Amino acid sequence: MNDDGKINATLEGYFVLLGFSNWPHLEVILFVVILMFYLMTLIGNLFIIILSYVDAHLHTPMYFFLSNLSFLDLCYTASSIPQLLINLWGPEKKISYNGCMTQLYFVLALGSTECVLLVVMSYDRYAAVCRPLHYTVLMHPRFCHLLAVASWASGFTNSALHSFLTFWVPLCGHRQVDHFLCEVPALLRLSCIDTHANKLTLMITSSIFVLIPLILILSSYGAIARAVLRMQSTAGLQKVFGTCGAHLMVVSLFFIPVMCIYLQPPSGNSQDQGKFIALFYTVVTPSLNPLIYTLRNKDVRGAVRRLMG
Template sequence: MEQKNGSSFTGFILLGFSDRPQLELVLFVVLLILYIFTLLGNTTIVALSHLDPHLHTPMYFFLSNLSFLDLCYTTSIVPQLLVNLRGAHKSLSFGGCVVQLYISLGLGCTECFLLGVMAFDRYAAVCRPLHYTVIMHPRLCALLASASWFIGFANSLLQTVLTFLLPLCGRNRLDHFFCEIPALLKLACVDTTMIESEMFFVSAIILLIPVALIMLSYGQIVTTILRIRSTAGQRKAFGTCGSHLSVVTLFFGTAIYAYLQPSNNYSQDQGKFISLFYTIITPMINPLIYTLWNKDVKGAMRKVLWKDYDSRRLLRKTL
């Protein structure tokens, strides 16, 4: 290519897993199945949170936001990946790459803050049960959720602009399966040490502030739970927080491993498989964790399914 600036590109070639053609068909089948389960699981959580009046609480308001976010996050990446796995021409337009990076990064940052907000909600529920409805009133819940989305996409806008301002000098072969900052920085034809340091600092803030809030919240939660004399009460309190803590561990564990260590500490192939984990495995597992661990969600699911079954049986009798 003759172009000297990335903005004049017609597109990027996504190398993805093209160096392992025998793996592409297996990945296509596995990822398609996982993507379908991700869609079904997260759509179910969102639908139940709106359909069942017993789930119209702050906890399920944030859970519904999280499931919708996971749904959008996976959809911003996986369909393009599936097309590339089965197509001979593995490309993405420059504009498509910009949009994909902005949306996926914005959703990922939003999830960081949303998980922190959910930890504060659990703190209020366990440590301040008598004042819970006063503390977590609907206006505050909406404000906290909106702030999470705003901060997430504001940070994404900044990092996306900084990334695509770098000159690429005609380089367009992206050694990844989607547009992600570490892979894009490797295409730059200038020294990226400064911008990598800046982005590392921003990523550390985005990840560590919610982690600090989560740790403080759960420190108070554990202290409160240990004061409960009833074993049944302790079990109930741990059950309330267990699902969220599992999701937090999965999400932040992979995100910190991917973003808060030097890129030369692991190979590009390792980076791709880590990305696969947090782009599709974690969003698929989240609804399963909440469904399996949460009696309210299981009860709402049975109620909706039983109601649907009764409606169909009544309709057959009428006919």
């Protein structure tokens, strides 16, 4: 029966993403709002990537990692938002079976990568503030590239594990996914067998990729806070608060919604709440990152002035 169910679900060739169909009056409003945020994401993150590349003054570890974060956000939104906009615009809310599995893999891979990358960025800020005399040695370009590769590799490896486990779960012919994107918990709910092992694996790896990075980030900023309190220079304090405050805001906007989704016990209303929480970190957070990092940032303003001649 399980094999037949798996075959039937595959032969059907598509899933139906229910998304926000319970609130049809909201769909047009959501389409307009999400499209605006998506355009902001594209423009803002492309701006950071191009500016960091063309301006030699921004060829530093901080802007190297920020460019990685911007590229990651571009990929993350491209893997989910276009399909969401198509489903919101028309009555058809289908996604192909292969398209759903591909989306599942990339959404989880890029989300996991961002968790690790934010840790790397916090270490860079720790080295800059707490070890300024050794900063160029600690954050050598080759080491920075190694940290970036490790972030991407760990995220894609984690996703490969869950995508593989989810792919082999028999779906028993069900095609309606109660979400606006293909994600592991939503697809596991379609199975007619016990998925306790899958859920346990997801909980363990979510703890590794969410709680451990969060602890490391908070530890870095605890050390930074102690170093800042010993500073005598007002200008130095302002610069530290500017760069570190921006990073902490990005961390909060990303980790708080993710913890609400992946680390809370299931409840009766959690699915509808989960959709709007997921919508926030899928649509809103990637569009705010460029604004948070560039507003009141003297380095970026100087680079823009040089670019404009």
